[in-house]
Amino acid sequence: MGEHMQKVLYVEDNPLNMALMHHLFKKNLPFVMLLEAETGERGLEMAERQRPDLIILDIGLPGLNGYETLACLRREENTHQIPVLAISAFAQLSDIAKARQAGFAGYITKPIRVRAFTEIVQGLLAEREGQV
Template identity: 40%
Template sequence: MSEGRVLLVEDNARNLKLARDVLEYAGFLVVAVTTAEDALDVVHDASPDVVLMDLQLPGIDGHTALARLRSDPRTAGVPVVAVSALAMVADRERALAAGFDGYIEKPIDVRAFPGQVRSHVRGQADP
């Protein structure tokens, strides 16, 4: 049984591989892309239960991608979690104020990461 379907948006190859490997080992189905543009192209076919979005991406950044996901009725309800190396409290607050459903700091804690993601999977998060 799958833990859920994750759309992982990460432009750093090492970070992408680590996150994907950890999530797949934990039982998640992962679709990984390296740009926000690619994420917007595949999100409908991928039908993710959660989107993990790097904030600093080439081209469209994570905040702009979030706005586009929220403006589309087909993806407006999909949880989108910011994943960022920006570790200041103000960075977290800014992301949450922008409408992200959560914030995970990089580098990820490989032990905690699956649980952090699981807590945001659509239909499994606490009300």
């Protein structure tokens, strides 16, 4: 690992899902600081200010949905290069293909498969660390 603690921003409006993610990070990714935002708008503010190494973005957010939030992130100079992992209960192949086409770095379906999720997050963080 590098000299700084890596940061992941999780944008999720459901408090139970947020609590689950906190538990998952504490248990499986204790070397990563988890930041949280409950809306796409707040996520954009946090991403600009905190410059996380990875953003995990719920697709079904109220207000700005995940696709709209991703589009905003990609337009901003300070956030356009941050990998964004989609997370959603929508699990059809067409949903996954749409997310990939939109520019998400990956797609996680709910309920989360902990081992696969942890491996994907670790892989994206390792790639990001190599770029910084």
